[in-house]
Structures are given as structure tokens and as C-alpha cells.
Amino acid sequence: MGTGYVGLTTGICLAYLGHEVTCVDLSQEKVDLLRAGRSPIYEPFLDELMHEAAHNLTFTTDYAEGVPGAEVVFVAVQTPSLPDGQPDLRFLRMAAESIGKTIDGEFTVVVNKSTVPIGSGNWVESILRESFEGFHSRRAAGEFAVASNPEFLREGSAIHDTLFPDRIVIGSDNPRSLDVLNRLYRAVLNQSFTAPTFLPRPEEVGAVPLVSTDLASAELIKYAANAFLALKISYINEIGKLANKVGADINQVARGTGLDARIGSRFLQPGVGWGGSCFGKDTAALIATAAEYSYDMPIVSAAREVNQRQREEAVNKLLDELRILKGRKIGLLGLAFKPNTDDLRDSPAIDIAKLMIARGARVKLHDPVAAERFRAEQPELAASLCESVDEVFDDSDAVVLVTEWPQYLELDWGKYVGLMRTPVVLDGRNVLDPQRLSRLGYTYLTIAGRPVGL
Numbered sequence: 337m338g339t340g341y342v343g344l345t346t347g348i349c350l351a352y353l354g355h356e357v358t359c360v361d362l363s364q365e366k367v368d369l370l371r372a373g374r375s376p377i378y379e380p381f382l383d384e385l386m387h388e389a390a391h392n393l394t395f396t397t398d399y400a401e402g403v404p405g406a407e408v409v410f411v412a413v414q415t416p417s418l419p420d421g422q423p424d425l426r427f428l429r430m431a432a433e434s435i436g437k438t439i440d441g442e443f444t445v446v447v448n449k450s451t452v453p454i455g456s457g458n459w460v461e462s463i464l465r466e467s468f469e470g471f472h473s474r475r476a477a478g479e480f481a482v483a484s485n486p487e488f489l490r491e492g493s494a495i496h497d498t499l500f501p502d503r504i505v506i507g508s509d510n511p512r513s514l515d516v517l518n519r520l521y522r523a524v525l526n527q528s529f530t531a532p533t534f535l536p537r538p539e540e541v542g543a544v545p546l547v548s549t550d551l552a553s554a555e556l557i558k559y560a561a562n563a564f565l566a567l568k569i570s571y572i573n574e575i576g577k578l579a580n581k582v583g584a585d586i587n588q589v590a591r592g593t594g595l596d597a598r599i600g601s602r603f604l605q606p607g608v609g610w611g612g613s614c615f616g617k618d619t620a621a622l623i624a625t626a627a628e629y630s631y632d633m634p635i636v637s638a639a640r641e642v643n644q645r646q647r648e649e650a651v652n653k654l655l656d657e658l659r660i661l662k663g664r665k666i667g668l669l670g671l672a673f674k675p676n677t678d679d680l681r682d683s684p685a686i687d688i689a690k691l692m693i694a695r696g697a698r699v700k701l702h703d704p705v706a707a708e709r710f711r712a713e714q715p716e717l718a719a720s721l722c723e724s725v726d727e728v729f730d731d732s733d734a735v736v737l738v739t740e741w742p743q744y745l746e747l748d749w750g751k752y753v754g755l756m757r758t759p760v761v762l763d764g765r766n767v768l769d770p771q772r773l774s775r776l777g778y779t780y781l782t783i784a785g786r787p788v789g790l
């Protein structure tokens with residue numbers, strides 16, 4: 337239920353592994369696209385895998401086509417933040433009600449794949465029961481059980497992460513549902529499937545650990561993991577600020593720190609900070625859940641504050657360099673919250689563009705993939721979109737690299753320096769070569785830590 341980043345990826349991967357899958361979404365537009373063999377989202381390899389698994393896939397808006405007879409029903413609907421930080425569970429409630437009405441006969445495991453607050457499994461179970469009993473006019477007697485199977489995929493590498501996960505977590509208080517899900521995931525757990533030709537199995541992937549637990553623990557694992565990743569990034573960004581002050585090179589500091597196996601080198605890339613549909617929403621939800629128990633989480637709160645400061649820092653860096661932003665033309669390279677996705681949810685680029693505009697600057701925006709979606713989702717900024725990278729640089733006072741798309745890293749930077757009014761580049765992801773850009777005549781600025789010697 338739900339054919340977004342998670343539901344569609346899960347459905348397509350399970351179909352590829354040989355299961356018969358019906359993907360249900362309320363959006364007729366999405367279902368029409370999918371029936372025509374086109375993915376509504378940009379995600380590497382999704383189209384290819386969808387075509388390979390087409391014989392096992394059906395797309396519909398009708399729960400009655402997807403639920404009756406299904407052994408497993410996954411719920412992968414969105415759970416966006418409400419203003420108080422709690423996740424909006426409207427979509428989950430709606431899905432549970434529809435499932436309750438359409439479940440019939442055989443034992444069905446209803447699995448929460450959406451990221452949902454602790455206790456949601458029990459809540460969903462009660463909605464299913466009410467809905468089933470109201471619709472069928474009889475008591476539910478073992479027709480279904482609820483499980484939690486949190487998702488850890490990253491956008492941009494969603495298929496890879498689903499077929500070759502670090503672990504699978506299954507939470508359930510019902511042994512039968514654990515058995516069903518164990519069978520469903522057997523090929524992934526044993527890595528006994530033939531990997532797609534376009535996405536070979538990485539050498540280091542062995543058997544995948546299964547964490548089998550109770551419902552509440554599985555739900556908390558998802559939030560604990562996301563909050564930890566978010567705070568790891570905020571931590572390196574905080575260290576980056578200090579590196580800036582003391583004249584240290586944050587890239588070397590991150591490398592030298594991360595090579596300690598207890599720390600790990602991933603998620604220590606400094607820059608404008610994290611965005612996307614998960615870290616902001618899930619850290620807010622964790623804090624909101626804790627508050628329900630009169631408990632505060634200062635570490636998680638601080639990670640959020642530091643992250644917001646990074647976005648403001650992008651503007652402050654340019655203000656320091658250009659002195660005045662009013663009337664300046666500032667180009668932004670990248671709108672998606674990270675490369676290899678068209679997802680714009682909580683993208684740092686949008687905040688940074690708005691902060692620049694609030695200071696009187698004119699922004700020029702570009703993204704190789706997310707521009708169309710941006711036009712639809714941010715109509716008030718659509719006029720600032722540029723067709724080409726040339727336009728972003730042309731007559732600009734500064735250009736900010738916000739999303740490290742490979743296309744931007746491979747630009748012929750020498751070609752653009754002469755196009756700019758003042759050749760200032762702010763490397764928002766610490767991924768450009770400062771020496772090379774300086775040699776080409778740019779004034780090179782970084783968000784976190786000024787490379788030593790510049």
C-alpha cells in the first residue's frame with residue numbers, strides 16, 4: 337500500500353525475487369504511469385528492475401485487488417511531520433481501515449514499513465480489528481497479525497539497499513507472522529538470488545543478519561538509527577566550524593577520526609547538512625515521543641539546531657565575502673536534497689535560496705533531474721530556474737554547490753570563471769578541489785573548515 341520511494345522499491349524488489357506483488361496507491365496518476373511501465377520517481381535502476389519483474393507486478397488503486405488472498409500486506413504510506421513534530425498518521429489510518437475492510441479468509445500479516453511512532457503497531461491492529469468487524473459484521477478471529485519491518489533504504493541507492501541490506505528488522509508479537517516474513521525474505525537473508533546484471537552483488541555482502549524482536553523495539557530501532565546518522569553529520573559539521581576557527585582542514589579531521597573502527601568513516605561528510613524526507617521528520621518525531629513521557633533528548637535536539645545553522649552558514653559565508661547580498665546574483669547548483677534522486681523534501685537548497693532572497697539577492701537555480709518537480713512543488717521559485725549550467729554562472733556574483741551531483745563535479749570549471757561577475761564559489765559539500773579552483777581564478781569558500789594553505 338503506497339507506491340512512493342519505499343513502497344515501489346519494496347514491491348519491485350519482491351517481485352524481482354519471485355513473489356507475486358500488487359502495488360496499491362490512491363493516486364490514479366501514479367498508477368497510470370506505472371501501468372505504462374514508467375516510474376513516477378527518479379531512482380537509479382528502478383525502471384530496469386520494474387521491466388525485469390513486470391510479470392510478477394500489478395498496479396491498482398483498488399484495495400480489493402491487492403488485499404484479498406495476500407499473505408503479506410505492506411503499508412508504506414507517507415508519515416510527514418505535523419507542526420508539533422509528531423508524524424501525521426492520517427494516511428496510515430486510512431490504509432489500515434481499507435485493509436481491514438478488504439482482508440478476507442486467509443491469515444494475513446499486515447506489516448508497517450512506514451516509519452511510525454512507537455505503539456503504532458498496536459494502534460494499527462485496533463483499527464484493522466474495528467474496520468474488519470464493522471465491515472464483515474463478525475469478530476475477527478486470527479485472520480491477521482501486525483508486524484513492524486522498518487525500512488533503511490537510502491534514496492539514490494534504494495534498490496541496492498533493498499537487495500543487499502545491512503540487516504532486516506522484524507518486530508512482531510505473533511510467531512506466525514515472523515515465520516511468514518522469514519520465508520518472504522529468505523532469498524535476501526541468504527543472498528541466494530541471482531543479482532541483476534546491472535547491479536551485481538558487492539563482494540563483501542554475506543548472509544544478512546535478521547533482528548527479530550517485539551513491535552516496540554523494531555519501531556524504536558528505526559528512529560534510533562536515523563537520529564544517530566543525523567547527529568553524526570551534525571557532529572562533524574560542528575567540528576567543521578571549530579576547524580574553521582583554528583585553521584584545521586576538516587576533510588583530514590573527518591578522515592583521521594572516521595578511520596577509528598569504533599567511529600566509522602561513513603556519514604562524516606561535512607557541508608550544508610542533512611535534508612530529505614527522513615532525518616528532519618524522524619528526529620522531530622523522536623523528540624515528540626520522548627516529550628509524551630516528559631523526557632527530553634538534548635543530543636537529538638542539538639543535532640537539529642546544528643543542522644539548521646549549516647543552512648544559515650551558507651548565506652553568512654557569502655555575506656562575509658560579498659559584504660552585501662542585496663542586488664547580487666547567486667547561482668545554486670543542485671536542488672534535490674542529495675544526488676541521484678529527484679526528492680526535494682526538506683532540501684537545504686530550498687531553504688538557502690529563500691534565505692538569499694530574503695536578503696535581497698536574485699537566485700539562479702539548477703538541477704539536472706529535479707528541476708521539473710521543483711517547478712511543480714515550488715511555483716513561487718520556478719521563475720528562478722535556469723535551463724543550463726552556463727546560465728547559472730553567467731554574470732553571477734557567486735555560485736554555491738549545494739548538491740554534489742556527479743555532473744557538477746565533472747564540469748569544465750575553467751570555462752565558467754570568465755562568465756562570472758565575481759568568480760566566487762562556495763563549496764557547500766566540501767567536494768571540489770580548492771587548489772584547482774584557486775588556480776583557475778576562483779575565490780574558493782567552504783562551509784565547514786577552510787582547507788589549510790588557502
Ligand SMILES: NC(=O)c1ccc[n+]([C@@H]2O[C@H](COP(=O)([O-])OP(=O)(O)OC[C@H]3O[C@@H](n4cnc5c(N)ncnc54)[C@H](O)[C@@H]3O)[C@@H](O)[C@H]2O)c1
Nearest residue numbers: 338339340341342361362413414415427430431450451487
Ligand atoms: N523515502 C525514504 O528514503 C524512506 C526510507 C525509509 C523509510 N521511509 C518511510 O517510509 C514511509 C513512506 O515514505 P516514502 O518516501 O516512500 O513516501 P512517498 O510520499 O514517496 O510515498 C507514499 C505513497 O503512499 C500513497 N498513499 C497515501 N495514502 C495511501 C493510502 N491510504 N493507500 C494507498 N496509498 C497511499 C501516496 O499516494 C504515495 O504515493 C514514510 O513513513 C517514511 O518515513 C522512507
Ligand SMILES: O=c1ccn([C@@H]2O[C@H](COP(=O)(O)OP(=O)(O)O[C@H]3O[C@H](CO)[C@@H](O)[C@H](O)[C@H]3O)[C@@H](O)[C@H]2O)c(=O)[nH]1
Nearest residue numbers: 487488489490491569603604605609610611612614673674
Ligand atoms: O556524510 C554525510 C552523509 C549524508 N549527508 C546528507 O544527509 C542527508 C541524508 O542522506 P542519506 O542518509 O544518504 O539519504 P536518505 O535517503 O535520507 O536516507 C536516510 O533516511 C532514510 C529514511 O528513513 C533511511 O532509510 C536511510 O537509512 C537514511 O540514510 C542528505 O541531505 C545528505 O546530503 C551529509 O550531509 N553528510
